[in-house]
Amino acid sequence: DSGVTQTPKHLITATGQRVTLRCSPRSGDLSVYWYQQSLDQGLQFLIQYYNGEERAKGNILERFSAQQFPDLHSELNLSSLELGDSALYFCASSVGSLPNTGELFFGEGSRLTVL
């Protein structure tokens, strides 16, 4: 158990809909990262928050947005969903703000299926 909690584990929705994925980081970790893993694909970096502020941005679509709340949990909002958005979405957390400060702790992911 990594200590990172993601909900929901599975989500099935229709094209055009909007969903929210939630992540609670490990106790004490200030950074939260979101990654997308499509079928047989690697981990695509979406966005990072550190202590409530956006720290780094990857290839996140404009239809997607995220935020980190004062209690450090994070939400990833996906809107106007398309079939191609079907993927496993991982949240990870770490103590520091920089990618070279150490291990990322991953949750078990939220599997999104868009029909």
Place this chain on the structure above:
Amino acid sequence: GENVEQHPSTLSVQEGDSAVIKCTYSDSASNYFPWYKQELGKGPQLIIDIRSNVGEKKDQRIAVTLNKTAKHFSLHITETQPEDSAVYFCAASYVTGGFKTIFGAGTRLFVKA
């Protein structure tokens, strides 16, 4: 651009043999290179990492080597066991263009008993 290339995409070995996975990165300012193992239905988990001030690091049956000049790093697993079967990801910390950890596409390792 920000890229980490990983080869091979699939690797099948006999139990007891060695497995080698290779990665290249493009940002010469990168200084941290972790390797993650992802088992079925789980999130990736760090198995070993190396920083740019060393060329090699070992942890029991796992070793990682880094060639900064060539921007190459590799994972070596010796005496493979069936429980080593998983997807392995290399990653590099990117500095240029913003701080982020970029992952390779992954290698699916099968260890045949």
